[in-house]
Amino acid sequence: MSAPQSSDGGARSRTRKAILDAAMSVLADNPTASLADIAAAAEVGRSTLHRYFAERTELLRALALHVHELSNAAIERAEPDCGPPIEALRRVVDSQLDLGPIVPFVYADPSNYADKELAAILDSGDEVIVDVLNRVAIEGSAGPPGWPRTVFWALLNAGAGTVKQGTPRVQVVDAIMVSLTKGTIKPE
Structure with missing residues:
Protein backbone atom coordinates (compact mmCIF):
# COMPACT_ATOMS: atom_id res chain seq x y z
CA MET A 1 0.00 0.00 0.00
CA GLU A 55 18.13 28.07 -14.74
CA ARG A 56 16.42 28.99 -18.00
CA THR A 57 17.94 25.86 -19.58
CA GLU A 58 16.18 23.68 -16.99
CA LEU A 59 12.86 25.35 -17.79
CA LEU A 60 13.38 24.96 -21.54
CA ARG A 61 14.24 21.25 -21.14
CA ALA A 62 11.15 20.68 -19.00
CA LEU A 63 9.09 22.66 -21.52
CA ALA A 64 10.34 20.49 -24.39
CA LEU A 65 9.32 17.35 -22.50
CA HIS A 66 5.96 18.93 -21.57
CA VAL A 67 5.17 19.87 -25.18
CA HIS A 68 6.28 16.43 -26.38
CA GLU A 69 3.97 14.80 -23.84
CA LEU A 70 1.06 17.04 -24.88
CA SER A 71 1.71 16.27 -28.55
CA ASN A 72 1.77 12.52 -27.94
CA ALA A 73 -1.42 12.67 -25.86
CA ALA A 74 -3.14 14.66 -28.64
CA ILE A 75 -2.02 12.11 -31.22
CA GLU A 76 -3.44 9.31 -29.10
CA ARG A 77 -6.78 11.13 -28.62
CA ALA A 78 -7.00 11.63 -32.40
CA GLU A 79 -7.11 7.84 -32.86
CA PRO A 80 -4.95 7.81 -36.00
CA ASP A 81 -5.39 4.06 -36.46
CA CYS A 82 -9.18 4.30 -36.72
CA GLY A 83 -11.21 4.80 -39.85
CA PRO A 84 -10.20 5.85 -43.33
CA PRO A 85 -6.69 7.34 -43.59
CA ILE A 86 -7.89 10.78 -44.77
CA GLU A 87 -10.24 11.11 -41.79
CA ALA A 88 -7.51 9.90 -39.42
CA LEU A 89 -5.07 12.44 -40.86
CA ARG A 90 -7.61 15.24 -40.44
CA ARG A 91 -8.11 14.34 -36.78
CA VAL A 92 -4.34 14.31 -36.24
CA VAL A 93 -3.92 17.70 -37.96
CA ASP A 94 -6.71 19.13 -35.83
CA SER A 95 -5.23 17.72 -32.62
CA GLN A 96 -1.73 19.06 -33.27
CA LEU A 97 -2.97 22.49 -34.33
CA ASP A 98 -3.98 23.07 -30.70
CA LEU A 99 -0.31 23.13 -29.70
CA GLY A 100 0.30 26.13 -31.92
CA PRO A 101 3.61 27.88 -32.46
CA ILE A 102 5.31 26.36 -29.42
CA VAL A 103 6.00 23.21 -31.44
CA PRO A 104 8.57 24.79 -33.77
CA PHE A 105 10.04 26.72 -30.84
CA VAL A 106 10.72 23.45 -29.03
CA TYR A 107 11.62 21.25 -31.96
CA ALA A 108 13.82 23.79 -33.75
CA ASP A 109 15.87 24.72 -30.68
CA PRO A 110 19.39 23.37 -31.35
CA SER A 111 20.14 23.15 -27.63
CA ASN A 112 17.48 20.44 -27.31
CA TYR A 113 19.41 18.33 -29.79
CA ALA A 114 22.77 18.92 -28.10
CA ASP A 115 21.37 16.86 -25.22
CA LYS A 116 21.40 13.37 -26.80
CA GLU A 117 18.91 11.92 -24.31
CA LEU A 118 16.42 14.75 -24.89
CA ALA A 119 16.97 14.60 -28.65
CA ALA A 120 16.10 10.89 -28.67
CA ILE A 121 12.89 11.58 -26.77
CA LEU A 122 11.88 14.50 -29.01
CA ASP A 123 12.54 12.46 -32.14
CA SER A 124 10.01 9.83 -31.09
CA GLY A 125 6.28 9.76 -30.70
CA ASP A 126 5.12 10.94 -34.11
CA GLU A 127 5.73 7.62 -35.85
CA VAL A 128 1.98 7.11 -35.96
CA ILE A 129 1.66 10.40 -37.86
CA VAL A 130 4.24 9.16 -40.36
CA ASP A 131 2.22 5.95 -40.68
CA VAL A 132 -0.98 7.92 -41.41
CA LEU A 133 0.89 10.09 -43.91
CA ASN A 134 2.19 6.96 -45.62
CA ARG A 135 -1.34 5.51 -45.76
CA VAL A 136 -2.58 8.73 -47.41
CA ALA A 137 0.50 9.19 -49.64
CA ILE A 138 -0.19 10.08 -53.24
CA GLU A 139 1.11 7.38 -55.53
CA GLY A 140 4.17 8.55 -57.39
CA SER A 141 4.84 11.41 -54.99
CA ALA A 142 8.50 12.02 -54.43
CA GLY A 143 10.79 13.70 -52.01
CA PRO A 144 13.75 12.96 -49.81
CA PRO A 145 13.37 10.48 -46.95
CA GLY A 146 11.18 11.93 -44.22
CA TRP A 147 9.70 14.58 -46.50
CA PRO A 148 6.01 13.98 -45.60
CA ARG A 149 6.86 14.31 -41.89
CA THR A 150 8.77 17.55 -42.51
CA VAL A 151 5.94 18.98 -44.61
CA PHE A 152 3.35 17.95 -42.02
CA TRP A 153 5.11 19.88 -39.23
CA ALA A 154 5.84 22.88 -41.49
CA LEU A 155 2.19 23.12 -42.47
CA LEU A 156 1.12 22.88 -38.84
CA ASN A 157 3.49 25.69 -37.96
CA ALA A 158 2.05 27.84 -40.75
CA GLY A 159 -1.47 26.85 -39.73
CA ALA A 160 -0.94 27.80 -36.09
CA GLY A 161 0.24 31.24 -37.16
CA THR A 162 -2.73 31.65 -39.47
CA VAL A 163 -5.21 30.69 -36.74
CA LYS A 164 -3.49 33.15 -34.40
CA GLN A 165 -4.05 35.89 -37.01
CA GLY A 166 -7.79 35.18 -36.93
CA THR A 167 -8.47 32.77 -39.77
CA PRO A 168 -11.18 30.31 -38.73
CA ARG A 169 -9.67 27.06 -37.55
CA VAL A 170 -11.78 24.88 -39.87
CA GLN A 171 -10.43 26.82 -42.89
CA VAL A 172 -6.87 26.26 -41.69
CA VAL A 173 -7.44 22.53 -41.18
CA ASP A 174 -9.01 22.36 -44.67
CA ALA A 175 -6.02 24.19 -46.19
CA ILE A 176 -3.52 21.91 -44.45
CA MET A 177 -5.41 18.84 -45.64
CA VAL A 178 -5.50 20.09 -49.24
CA SER A 179 -1.79 20.88 -49.10
CA LEU A 180 -0.96 17.45 -47.68
CA THR A 181 -3.18 15.46 -50.02
CA LYS A 182 -3.35 17.43 -53.26
CA GLY A 183 -0.66 20.09 -53.17
CA THR A 184 -1.21 23.81 -53.44
CA ILE A 185 -0.26 24.68 -57.01
CA LYS A 186 -2.12 23.55 -60.11
CA PRO A 187 0.12 22.12 -62.78
CA GLU A 188 0.01 24.08 -66.03
Missing part, protein backbone atom coordinates in the same frame (compact mmCIF):
# COMPACT_ATOMS: atom_id res chain seq x y z
CA SER A 2 1.42 3.39 -0.94
CA ALA A 3 1.51 6.33 1.38
CA PRO A 4 -1.14 8.97 0.78
CA GLN A 5 0.07 11.88 -1.28
CA SER A 6 0.43 15.09 0.66
CA SER A 7 -1.51 18.12 -0.47
CA ASP A 8 1.86 19.83 -0.92
CA GLY A 9 2.74 17.32 -3.69
CA GLY A 10 -0.48 18.18 -5.50
CA ALA A 11 0.12 21.90 -5.10
CA ARG A 12 3.72 21.50 -6.33
CA SER A 13 2.49 19.59 -9.34
CA ARG A 14 -0.13 22.24 -10.14
CA THR A 15 2.39 25.07 -9.75
CA ARG A 16 4.91 23.28 -11.98
CA LYS A 17 2.22 22.72 -14.62
CA ALA A 18 1.12 26.37 -14.38
CA ILE A 19 4.71 27.48 -14.97
CA LEU A 20 5.12 25.14 -17.95
CA ASP A 21 1.77 26.15 -19.46
CA ALA A 22 2.68 29.83 -19.02
CA ALA A 23 6.10 29.22 -20.59
CA MET A 24 4.39 27.48 -23.50
CA SER A 25 2.13 30.47 -24.11
CA VAL A 26 4.66 33.23 -23.46
CA LEU A 27 7.53 31.68 -25.43
CA ALA A 28 5.26 30.86 -28.37
CA ASP A 29 4.53 34.59 -28.63
CA ASN A 30 8.01 35.81 -27.72
CA PRO A 31 10.88 33.28 -27.80
CA THR A 32 13.17 35.75 -26.00
CA ALA A 33 10.76 36.41 -23.13
CA SER A 34 12.36 36.63 -19.71
CA LEU A 35 11.79 34.29 -16.79
CA ALA A 36 10.07 37.24 -15.10
CA ASP A 37 7.57 37.36 -18.00
CA ILE A 38 6.90 33.65 -17.59
CA ALA A 39 6.54 33.95 -13.81
CA ALA A 40 4.05 36.79 -14.26
CA ALA A 41 2.01 34.78 -16.76
CA ALA A 42 2.01 31.80 -14.37
CA GLU A 43 0.96 34.16 -11.56
CA VAL A 44 3.91 33.12 -9.39
CA GLY A 45 6.86 35.08 -8.12
CA ARG A 46 10.27 34.81 -9.74
CA SER A 47 11.60 33.11 -6.64
CA THR A 48 8.90 30.45 -6.97
CA LEU A 49 9.78 29.90 -10.61
CA HIS A 50 13.46 29.56 -9.64
CA ARG A 51 12.59 26.96 -6.97
CA TYR A 52 11.17 24.80 -9.77
CA PHE A 53 13.66 25.74 -12.49
CA ALA A 54 16.91 27.22 -11.23
Whole structure:
Protein backbone atom coordinates (compact mmCIF):
# COMPACT_ATOMS: atom_id res chain seq x y z
CA MET A 1 0.00 0.00 0.00
CA SER A 2 1.42 3.39 -0.94
CA ALA A 3 1.51 6.33 1.38
CA PRO A 4 -1.14 8.97 0.78
CA GLN A 5 0.07 11.88 -1.28
CA SER A 6 0.43 15.09 0.66
CA SER A 7 -1.51 18.12 -0.47
CA ASP A 8 1.86 19.83 -0.92
CA GLY A 9 2.74 17.32 -3.69
CA GLY A 10 -0.48 18.18 -5.50
CA ALA A 11 0.12 21.90 -5.10
CA ARG A 12 3.72 21.50 -6.33
CA SER A 13 2.49 19.59 -9.34
CA ARG A 14 -0.13 22.24 -10.14
CA THR A 15 2.39 25.07 -9.75
CA ARG A 16 4.91 23.28 -11.98
CA LYS A 17 2.22 22.72 -14.62
CA ALA A 18 1.12 26.37 -14.38
CA ILE A 19 4.71 27.48 -14.97
CA LEU A 20 5.12 25.14 -17.95
CA ASP A 21 1.77 26.15 -19.46
CA ALA A 22 2.68 29.83 -19.02
CA ALA A 23 6.10 29.22 -20.59
CA MET A 24 4.39 27.48 -23.50
CA SER A 25 2.13 30.47 -24.11
CA VAL A 26 4.66 33.23 -23.46
CA LEU A 27 7.53 31.68 -25.43
CA ALA A 28 5.26 30.86 -28.37
CA ASP A 29 4.53 34.59 -28.63
CA ASN A 30 8.01 35.81 -27.72
CA PRO A 31 10.88 33.28 -27.80
CA THR A 32 13.17 35.75 -26.00
CA ALA A 33 10.76 36.41 -23.13
CA SER A 34 12.36 36.63 -19.71
CA LEU A 35 11.79 34.29 -16.79
CA ALA A 36 10.07 37.24 -15.10
CA ASP A 37 7.57 37.36 -18.00
CA ILE A 38 6.90 33.65 -17.59
CA ALA A 39 6.54 33.95 -13.81
CA ALA A 40 4.05 36.79 -14.26
CA ALA A 41 2.01 34.78 -16.76
CA ALA A 42 2.01 31.80 -14.37
CA GLU A 43 0.96 34.16 -11.56
CA VAL A 44 3.91 33.12 -9.39
CA GLY A 45 6.86 35.08 -8.12
CA ARG A 46 10.27 34.81 -9.74
CA SER A 47 11.60 33.11 -6.64
CA THR A 48 8.90 30.45 -6.97
CA LEU A 49 9.78 29.90 -10.61
CA HIS A 50 13.46 29.56 -9.64
CA ARG A 51 12.59 26.96 -6.97
CA TYR A 52 11.17 24.80 -9.77
CA PHE A 53 13.66 25.74 -12.49
CA ALA A 54 16.91 27.22 -11.23
CA GLU A 55 18.13 28.07 -14.74
CA ARG A 56 16.42 28.99 -18.00
CA THR A 57 17.94 25.86 -19.58
CA GLU A 58 16.18 23.68 -16.99
CA LEU A 59 12.86 25.35 -17.79
CA LEU A 60 13.38 24.96 -21.54
CA ARG A 61 14.24 21.25 -21.14
CA ALA A 62 11.15 20.68 -19.00
CA LEU A 63 9.09 22.66 -21.52
CA ALA A 64 10.34 20.49 -24.39
CA LEU A 65 9.32 17.35 -22.50
CA HIS A 66 5.96 18.93 -21.57
CA VAL A 67 5.17 19.87 -25.18
CA HIS A 68 6.28 16.43 -26.38
CA GLU A 69 3.97 14.80 -23.84
CA LEU A 70 1.06 17.04 -24.88
CA SER A 71 1.71 16.27 -28.55
CA ASN A 72 1.77 12.52 -27.94
CA ALA A 73 -1.42 12.67 -25.86
CA ALA A 74 -3.14 14.66 -28.64
CA ILE A 75 -2.02 12.11 -31.22
CA GLU A 76 -3.44 9.31 -29.10
CA ARG A 77 -6.78 11.13 -28.62
CA ALA A 78 -7.00 11.63 -32.40
CA GLU A 79 -7.11 7.84 -32.86
CA PRO A 80 -4.95 7.81 -36.00
CA ASP A 81 -5.39 4.06 -36.46
CA CYS A 82 -9.18 4.30 -36.72
CA GLY A 83 -11.21 4.80 -39.85
CA PRO A 84 -10.20 5.85 -43.33
CA PRO A 85 -6.69 7.34 -43.59
CA ILE A 86 -7.89 10.78 -44.77
CA GLU A 87 -10.24 11.11 -41.79
CA ALA A 88 -7.51 9.90 -39.42
CA LEU A 89 -5.07 12.44 -40.86
CA ARG A 90 -7.61 15.24 -40.44
CA ARG A 91 -8.11 14.34 -36.78
CA VAL A 92 -4.34 14.31 -36.24
CA VAL A 93 -3.92 17.70 -37.96
CA ASP A 94 -6.71 19.13 -35.83
CA SER A 95 -5.23 17.72 -32.62
CA GLN A 96 -1.73 19.06 -33.27
CA LEU A 97 -2.97 22.49 -34.33
CA ASP A 98 -3.98 23.07 -30.70
CA LEU A 99 -0.31 23.13 -29.70
CA GLY A 100 0.30 26.13 -31.92
CA PRO A 101 3.61 27.88 -32.46
CA ILE A 102 5.31 26.36 -29.42
CA VAL A 103 6.00 23.21 -31.44
CA PRO A 104 8.57 24.79 -33.77
CA PHE A 105 10.04 26.72 -30.84
CA VAL A 106 10.72 23.45 -29.03
CA TYR A 107 11.62 21.25 -31.96
CA ALA A 108 13.82 23.79 -33.75
CA ASP A 109 15.87 24.72 -30.68
CA PRO A 110 19.39 23.37 -31.35
CA SER A 111 20.14 23.15 -27.63
CA ASN A 112 17.48 20.44 -27.31
CA TYR A 113 19.41 18.33 -29.79
CA ALA A 114 22.77 18.92 -28.10
CA ASP A 115 21.37 16.86 -25.22
CA LYS A 116 21.40 13.37 -26.80
CA GLU A 117 18.91 11.92 -24.31
CA LEU A 118 16.42 14.75 -24.89
CA ALA A 119 16.97 14.60 -28.65
CA ALA A 120 16.10 10.89 -28.67
CA ILE A 121 12.89 11.58 -26.77
CA LEU A 122 11.88 14.50 -29.01
CA ASP A 123 12.54 12.46 -32.14
CA SER A 124 10.01 9.83 -31.09
CA GLY A 125 6.28 9.76 -30.70
CA ASP A 126 5.12 10.94 -34.11
CA GLU A 127 5.73 7.62 -35.85
CA VAL A 128 1.98 7.11 -35.96
CA ILE A 129 1.66 10.40 -37.86
CA VAL A 130 4.24 9.16 -40.36
CA ASP A 131 2.22 5.95 -40.68
CA VAL A 132 -0.98 7.92 -41.41
CA LEU A 133 0.89 10.09 -43.91
CA ASN A 134 2.19 6.96 -45.62
CA ARG A 135 -1.34 5.51 -45.76
CA VAL A 136 -2.58 8.73 -47.41
CA ALA A 137 0.50 9.19 -49.64
CA ILE A 138 -0.19 10.08 -53.24
CA GLU A 139 1.11 7.38 -55.53
CA GLY A 140 4.17 8.55 -57.39
CA SER A 141 4.84 11.41 -54.99
CA ALA A 142 8.50 12.02 -54.43
CA GLY A 143 10.79 13.70 -52.01
CA PRO A 144 13.75 12.96 -49.81
CA PRO A 145 13.37 10.48 -46.95
CA GLY A 146 11.18 11.93 -44.22
CA TRP A 147 9.70 14.58 -46.50
CA PRO A 148 6.01 13.98 -45.60
CA ARG A 149 6.86 14.31 -41.89
CA THR A 150 8.77 17.55 -42.51
CA VAL A 151 5.94 18.98 -44.61
CA PHE A 152 3.35 17.95 -42.02
CA TRP A 153 5.11 19.88 -39.23
CA ALA A 154 5.84 22.88 -41.49
CA LEU A 155 2.19 23.12 -42.47
CA LEU A 156 1.12 22.88 -38.84
CA ASN A 157 3.49 25.69 -37.96
CA ALA A 158 2.05 27.84 -40.75
CA GLY A 159 -1.47 26.85 -39.73
CA ALA A 160 -0.94 27.80 -36.09
CA GLY A 161 0.24 31.24 -37.16
CA THR A 162 -2.73 31.65 -39.47
CA VAL A 163 -5.21 30.69 -36.74
CA LYS A 164 -3.49 33.15 -34.40
CA GLN A 165 -4.05 35.89 -37.01
CA GLY A 166 -7.79 35.18 -36.93
CA THR A 167 -8.47 32.77 -39.77
CA PRO A 168 -11.18 30.31 -38.73
CA ARG A 169 -9.67 27.06 -37.55
CA VAL A 170 -11.78 24.88 -39.87
CA GLN A 171 -10.43 26.82 -42.89
CA VAL A 172 -6.87 26.26 -41.69
CA VAL A 173 -7.44 22.53 -41.18
CA ASP A 174 -9.01 22.36 -44.67
CA ALA A 175 -6.02 24.19 -46.19
CA ILE A 176 -3.52 21.91 -44.45
CA MET A 177 -5.41 18.84 -45.64
CA VAL A 178 -5.50 20.09 -49.24
CA SER A 179 -1.79 20.88 -49.10
CA LEU A 180 -0.96 17.45 -47.68
CA THR A 181 -3.18 15.46 -50.02
CA LYS A 182 -3.35 17.43 -53.26
CA GLY A 183 -0.66 20.09 -53.17
CA THR A 184 -1.21 23.81 -53.44
CA ILE A 185 -0.26 24.68 -57.01
CA LYS A 186 -2.12 23.55 -60.11
CA PRO A 187 0.12 22.12 -62.78
CA GLU A 188 0.01 24.08 -66.03
